[in-house]
Amino acid sequence: MANKLIVESSPHRHKGVFTNNIMLDVLIALLPAVIASAVLFGFRALVLVFVSAAFSLLCEYLFNVITKTRQTVGDLSALVTGVLLALNVPAGIPFYILLIGDFFAIIIVKALFGGIGKNFANPAITARIVLMIAFPSAMATFLEPFYDTVASATPLADKSASYMDLFLGNVSGSIGEVSALALIIGGIYLLCRKVISPIIPLSFIGTVALISFIAGEDPLYAVLSGGLLLGAIFMATDYVTSPVSDRGKWIFGIGCGIITALIRLYGSYPEGVSFSILLMNICTPLIEKIPGRKPFGAKEAGK
Amino acid sequence: MKKMNSIFISPEKQGGHNITETISLPSELIIPVQQHIGAPPEVKVAVGSEVKKGDILADGDAPMCVPVHAPLNGTVKEIYDFVLSSGVRTRAIKLLVTGAGEDNFAAPKVESKEDFISFVRSIGAVGLGGASFPTHIKLNPQKDVDTLIINAAECEPRITADQREIVENSEGIINGIRLIKKYTGVEKVYIALENREKEEIELVKELIREEEGVFLSLLKPTYPQGAEKVLIYNVTGRIVPEGGLPMDAGVIVMNVSTVGLIGASLISGAPLMRKRITVGGDCLKEHKNIFVPIGTKIKDIAEYFGGYIKEPAAILLGGPMMGQAVYSDEFPIMKNTNAVLFLSEKALGKRKESECIRCGRCIKACPFDLNPVFLADAYENRDEEALKKEHIMLCMECGSCSYVCPASRHLTQSHRLAKTFLKERSAKKNGK
Ligand code: SF4
Ligand code: SF4
Numbered sequence: 002m003a004n005k006l007i008v009e010s011s012p013h014r015h016k017g018v019f020t021n022n023i024m025l026d027v028l029i030a031l032l033p034a035v036i037a038s039a040v041l042f043g044f045r046a047l048v049l050v051f052v053s054a055a056f057s058l059l060c061e062y063l064f065n066v067i068t069k070t071r072q073t074v075g076d077l078s079a080l081v082t083g084v085l086l087a088l089n090v091p092a093g094i095p096f097y098i099l100l101i102g103d104f105f106a107i108i109i110v111k112a113l114f115g116g117i118g119k120n121f122a123n124p125a126i127t128a129r130i131v132l133m134i135a136f137p138s139a140m141a142t143f144l145e146p147f148y149d150t151v152a153s154a155t156p157l158a159d160k161s162a163s164y165m166d167l168f169l170g171n172v173s174g175s176i177g178e179v180s181a182l183a184l185i186i187g188g189i190y191l192l193c194r195k196v197i198s199p200i201i202p203l204s205f206i207g208t209v210a211l212i213s214f215i216a217g218e219d220p221l222y223a224v225l226s227g228g229l230l231l232g233a234i235f236m237a238t239d240y241v242t243s244p245v246s247d248r249g250k251w252i253f254g255i256g257c258g259i260i261t262a263l264i265r266l267y268g269s270y271p272e273g274v275s276f277s278i279l280l281m282n283i284c285t286p287l288i289e290k291i292p293g294r295k296p297f298g299a300k301e302a303g304k
Numbered sequence: 305m306k307k308m309n310s311i312f313i314s315p316e317k318q319g320g321h322n323i324t325e326t327i328s329l330p331s332e333l334i335i336p337v338q339q340h341i342g343a344p345p346e347v348k349v350a351v352g353s354e355v356k357k358g359d360i361l362a363d364g365d366a367p368m369c370v371p372v373h374a375p376l377n378g379t380v381k382e383i384y385d386f387v388l389s390s391g392v393r394t395r396a397i398k399l400l401v402t403g404a405g406e407d408n409f410a411a412p413k414v415e416s417k418e419d420f421i422s423f424v425r426s427i428g429a430v431g432l433g434g435a436s437f438p439t440h441i442k443l444n445p446q447k448d449v450d451t452l453i454i455n456a457a458e459c460e461p462r463i464t465a466d467q468r469e470i471v472e473n474s475e476g477i478i479n480g481i482r483l484i485k486k487y488t489g490v491e492k493v494y495i496a497l498e499n500r501e502k503e504e505i506e507l508v509k510e511l512i513r514e515e516e517g518v519f520l521s522l523l524k525p526t527y528p529q530g531a532e533k534v535l536i537y538n539v540t541g542r543i544v545p546e547g548g549l550p551m552d553a554g555v556i557v558m559n560v561s562t563v564g565l566i567g568a569s570l571i572s573g574a575p576l577m578r579k580r581i582t583v584g585g586d587c588l589k590e591h592k593n594i595f596v597p598i599g600t601k602i603k604d605i606a607e608y609f610g611g612y613i614k615e616p617a618a619i620l621l622g623g624p625m626m627g628q629a630v631y632s633d634e635f636p637i638m639k640n641t642n643a644v645l646f647l648s649e650k651a652l653g654k655r656k657e658s659e660c661i662r663c664g665r666c667i668k669a670c671p672f673d674l675n676p677v678f679l680a681d682a683y684e685n686r687d688e689e690a691l692k693k694e695h696i697m698l699c700m701e702c703g704s705c706s707y708v709c710p711a712s713r714h715l716t717q718s719h720r721l722a723k724t725f726l727k728e729r730s731a732k733k734n735g736k
Pocket of ligand 2: 676
């Protein structure tokens with residue numbers, strides 16, 4: 002025997018699914034929404050997605066190089082953030098605003114907190130909110146699909162679209178949030194691949210529907226319009242910023258739903274999805290304190 | 305009933321269904337004298353002694369002691385200090401093999417429970433599935449037990465030795481069951497098998513048709529189905545309390561090969577001298593079961609298989625999930641070895657640790673509902689309180705959490721260290 006044998010602690014095998022595989026699955030799941038955005042808002046939407054993804058990756062790469070930390074672009078999480086942020090902006094947004102958003106998401110929200118796994122808030126959500134506050138008009142100037150004209154208001158605000166238009170995405174809004182069909186396809190893919198658990202999307206969407214119904218609104222309209230599906234399927238389910246336990250996930254999802262519905266009904270912003278997710282991100286460490294399932298055979302603690 | 309978490313590992317059991325072959329006579333054996341959990345035995349031979357197959361090499365008077373027998377004829381060449389792969393220090397006997405030896409043992413007389421227990425001890429029986437707990441202690445529980453579970457649910461991928469035991473030693477197994485039932489007073493016997501082992505299921509059904517109180521328990525082929533506490537829960541619904549033994553739940557769990565050994569030895573009188581092991585891995589041409597004398601060096605096994613087709617990066621005693629990696633191929637096969645795997649770097653599939661992404665997969669994988677990521681963080685901070693509060697001592701080191709972790713965190717390893725850390729701390733406290 003020439004070589005030295007590796008003597009490591011068991012197990013000596015791995016399932017073979019690593020962080021980058023999971024992120025790749027999320028990117029695949031976002032593909033229908035990206036395609037839909039290109040169909041609805043034209044080539045510019047596609048360019049927005051690619052530029053945002055590439056710039057996010059570059060930010061992370063440079064940060065790692067400059068700070069001499071382990072290169073983490075390989076985990077693909079920066080790509081996911083870049084794509085998600087692009088899907089959260091209107092089609093006509095100036096490029097520099099989107100790039101500022103990417104920089105903010107990757108460097109301020111993620112890298113400065115210690116990189117993947119350490120950030121307490123979802124980078125794409127936080128960046129979107131910052132852009133909404135810093136560039137209110139650019140972030141609220143939505144285009145009509147298929148036409149390059151500026152829409153008067155999103156369907157969430159004026160409640161004019163038909164179910165079919167909402168379902169397919171023939172309404173104004175951020176480029177990735179309008180097509181319910183594309184988002185649901187992506188969501189089903191993530192569920193089948195066991196990348197996400199259904200708890201957060203279902204409890205989030207269900208709560209919004211229920212409260213809208215009680216308040217006398219059309220629940221189906223509430224679910225299909227605005228950024229609810231995009232937020233509930235792709236952003237509230239971010240591992241890092243949502244609870245790990247099933248119990249915690251229920252609380253998180255219902256909390257997001259309540260806040261979203263309340264902002265939509267009573268707030269001055271027509272849309273509450275981003276704020277609700279950010280608020281619940283902040284609550285996550287608290288939610289995690291709630292004990293999970295009792296271990297098998299465990300005696301009471303401290304005895 | 306609350307379902308226990310489990311994971312699915314693709315079985316890769318290609319091969320390993322052959323009739324067990326016997327390895328060609330090795331020229332030298334290395335026999336560590338402590339091959340059980342418990343009191344160390346004394347060496348009963350001296351350098352230069354001639355021993356015959358079946359002679360006692362080491363034994364002791366302590367209750368938790370089990371003798372070790374000479375597997376072949378030979379001359380004691382050396383007696384020296386030896387460290388087991390578990391880290392335990394013991395003595396080892398190097399035996400120069402002079403011949404295969406004869407099998408002329410007298411069948412024992414077993415007429416009472418005392419006879420039975422001392423017979424089980426005399427043949428050197430220990431838990432053959434890996435635990436190596438002295439069988440004569442297990443069969444003499446200090447609490448009321450009503451159920452015997454025979455573990456034939458090998459959940460480690462690639463290991464088929466127990467399946468071959470059922471096919472090749474069914475007589476011995478049923479004999480063993482009858483004996484154990486008679487002398488321990490258990491009312492119910494369950495033979496636990498994975499539901500995909502069709503051939504073995506038919507065999508066992510046939511075998512127990514006439515037996516009263518013996519049942520077949522079919523389990524899902526998930527991991528870690530064959531772990532003691534998991535098995536007890538899935539077969540009987542009972543939970544072994546923290547820090548307790550199976551007998552605290554009224555159960556005895558025995559590996560099918562141990563039962564087979566007892567049953568066969570009652571007729572032949574032969575002590576435990578050889579082991580059926582599954583040999584495989586991508587560094588060998590074949591994947592099959594062979595009989596080897598206890599003490600056979602791993603090197604001789606590789607040679608019997610025609611040498612390595614790839615240089616192994618790791619050699620495991622046991623399966624990929626819970627097996628122990630050894631330092632060299634000079635290491636011997638012991639009573640509790642059930643497999644030797646020769647794995648290349650690629651088959652190990654290891655990656656560097658990266659940041660935890662808080663995906664929760666480890667929690668969903670833990671059979672006991674522990675929180676592996678929390679425990680690992682608590683150990684990093686040497687947080688004794690948190691480790692205790694989250695029940696680290698329940699961890700059976702099954703490896704499921706590390707297996708699924710997308711960040712390749714060495715969770716199981718951290719838990720193992722944490723348990724040692726707690727034990728040392730409490731030993732220190734008690735010492736003062
Ligand atoms: S190694 Fe321990 S913590 Fe990890 S899954 Fe197994 S029992 Fe649970
Ligand atoms: S499986 Fe790994 S990455 Fe996921 S929560 Fe557990 S330790 Fe973190």
